[in-house]
Amino acid sequence: MRPLLLEFADDAKAAAIVDQWLVGRDMMTAPILAPGGKRSVYFPSLPHGSRWYQFNTTTVFAGSTTEEVKMALDESPVYCRSGAVVPVGPVIQHTGELGGTLQLQVYAGSDGTFNLVEDDGLTTAYT
Secondary structure, three states: EHHHHHOOOOHHHHHHOOOOOOOOOEEOOOOOOOOOEEEEEEEEEOOOEEEEEEEOOOOEEEOOEEEEEOOOOOOOOOEOOOOOEEEEEOOOOHHHOOOOOOEEEOOOOOOOOOOOOEEEEOOOOOO
């Protein structure tokens, strides 16, 4: 996890936020911390008019905006920037359960890349 300041150093609003953070470069979370399941989420500006997408939905947010979001207290709002490629697989408890289908969620609007590293589930080797 990284504070917004590290990716958006020129954005004074992002620099002041302490309860939102990045997971890697392309995903941002803004947990619900108060009863009622509502909070304000700031979406930092992205280059070339790129946008933020709510994870697993088609809801889109423009950069340099603050939006009021509502979710259950046991859910965490997650947002992906344009160009993100997010691998999604089944929930597993350990690498011995590896298998199943790996899906790639691609968030349109910007060029993106990622490196897929797979664990063999038995040794310290990977591919």
